[in-house]
Amino acid sequence: MSPTAIRYHRGMGRWEPNAQGRLVQAALLLYVERGFEQTTVAEIAKLAGLTERTFFRYFADKREVLFWGAGALQELLVSTVATAPESEAPIATIRSAIEAAGATFQERREGSLLRQSVISLNTELQERELIKLASLAGAMAQGLRQRGVPEPGASLSAEAGIAVLKIAFERWVNAMGEPDLPQLIRDTFDEFKAATSG
Amino acid sequence: MSPTAIRYHRGMGRWEPNAQGRLVQAALLLYVERGFEQTTVAEIAKLAGLTERTFFRYFADKREVLFWGAGALQELLVSTVATAPESEAPIATIRSAIEAAGATFQERREGSLLRQSVISLNTELQERELIKLASLAGAMAQGLRQRGVPEPGASLSAEAGIAVLKIAFERWVNAMGEPDLPQLIRDTFDEFKAATSG
Numbered sequence: 001m002s003p004t005a006i007r008y009h010r011g012m013g014r015w016e017p018n019a020q021g022r023l024v025q026a027a028l029l030l031y032v033e034r035g036f037e038q039t040t041v042a043e044i045a046k047l048a049g050l051t052e053r054t055f056f057r058y059f060a061d062k063r064e065v066l067f068w069g070a071g072a073l074q075e076l077l078v079s080t081v082a083t084a085p086e087s088e089a090p091i092a093t094i095r096s097a098i099e100a101a102g103a104t105f106q107e108r109r110e111g112s113l114l115r116q117s118v119i120s121l122n123t124e125l126q127e128r129e130l131i132k133l134a135s136l137a138g139a140m141a142q143g144l145r146q147r148g149v150p151e152p153g154a155s156l157s158a159e160a161g162i163a164v165l166k167i168a169f170e171r172w173v174n175a176m177g178e179p180d181l182p183q184l185i186r187d188t189f190d191e192f193k194a195a196t197s198g
Numbered sequence: 199m200s201p202t203a204i205r206y207h208r209g210m211g212r213w214e215p216n217a218q219g220r221l222v223q224a225a226l227l228l229y230v231e232r233g234f235e236q237t238t239v240a241e242i243a244k245l246a247g248l249t250e251r252t253f254f255r256y257f258a259d260k261r262e263v264l265f266w267g268a269g270a271l272q273e274l275l276v277s278t279v280a281t282a283p284e285s286e287a288p289i290a291t292i293r294s295a296i297e298a299a300g301a302t303f304q305e306r307r308e309g310s311l312l313r314q315s316v317i318s319l320n321t322e323l324q325e326r327e328l329i330k331l332a333s334l335a336g337a338m339a340q341g342l343r344q345r346g347v348p349e350p351g352a353s354l355s356a357e358a359g360i361a362v363l364k365i366a367f368e369r370w371v372n373a374m375g376e377p378d379l380p381q382l383i384r385d386t387f388d389e390f391k392a393a394t395s396g
Contacts, residue, residue: 091394127325152365153393160394163357167350195351196358
């Protein structure tokens with residue numbers, strides 16, 4: 001195994017107790033070790049100690065393993081927007097939502113880094129990632145409109161949030177040491193404001 | 199033919215004189231009439247009065263016909279960034295570049311609308327569109343860095359510009375009458391600033 005995968009294994013400490021979590025772990029390890037294209041569903045299932053049939057109960061294909069968290073992430077963003085104080089400025093609401101998302105990535109940094117290293121090597125996966133980000137922006141914009149924020153302000157605030165998330169995430173991935181994603185998100189929002197108000 | 203396609207045909211007035219332009223026109227007409235998936239390269243070539251072999255001299259596949267302008271668009275953005283006044287704020291430079299891009303879309307509104315209607319019906323084409331937009335942001339950010347603009351300001355300014363282009367373009371596509379894209383881009387930049395500085 002590569003140093004990264006070994007660290008990941010150690011970082012995880014143990015295998016996830018549930019089948020879906022084990023399949024995600026096994027898939028990430030194999031994608032990093034052998035490459036995404038070279039890994040088969042059969043190999044993922046075997047490493048996770050499960051059958052291919054079980055794999056397909058959770059995921060439509062091996063690409064979806066990398067995006068299984070997108071639904072929960074969208075729910076988190078949407079519920080943060082929905083429960084924000086009424087008087088809050090839309091961009092402040094978006095900032096809170098993106099910070100909350102950052103905190104969940106921070107909790108599983110090793111897994112996020114491995115996932116990113118797999119995606120960065122494959123154009124098709126990058127396209128999929130971009131469309132998921134666009135969906136997140138769309139969902140947050142809708143959440144703002146439901147709170148009475150008019151267009152184009154709702155969409156522009158949401159797009160700004162996703163742009164900040166993208167850049168802050170890149171900085172977090174490439175940073176040495178123990179960077180804190182929520183803090184990087186706060187810094188990047190401030191820098192964004194400075195850069196675009198010039 | 200549909201009313202849109204007839205208007206397009208009338209709007210064009212005549213077939214483009216060069217083979218590449220004719221292939222693009224023929225492809226757009228067929229994609230709108232029959233759907234992207236249902237159209238074959240043979241049909242496109244036939245409508246353009248050319249051979250399949252000629253088609254493949256210009257385009258790798260029928261998807262690429264929809265993105266043939268991306269290279270020129272990127273050059274326009276990059277050269278606008280490169281030739282901006284030295285003292286100009288980075289976000290003002292990005293604004294000029296996006297406005298220049300808007301002017302080229304404005305010149306061929308009918309074709310842009312048809313193209314957009316084809317892309318909006320196909321997830322794979324939408325993903326491709328998003329990755330092209332991400333490349334444009336990357337190219338502009340690189341242009342700013344070459345002018346000495348530090349990160350993350352360079353990337354954030356470029357991402358802001360692409361977010362504005364995306365929203366302004368949507369407004370332009372959905373607007374009735376004779377909307378002016380460069381003007382919509384200027385308005386959207388102002389609204390973006392108002393929305394994100396709150």
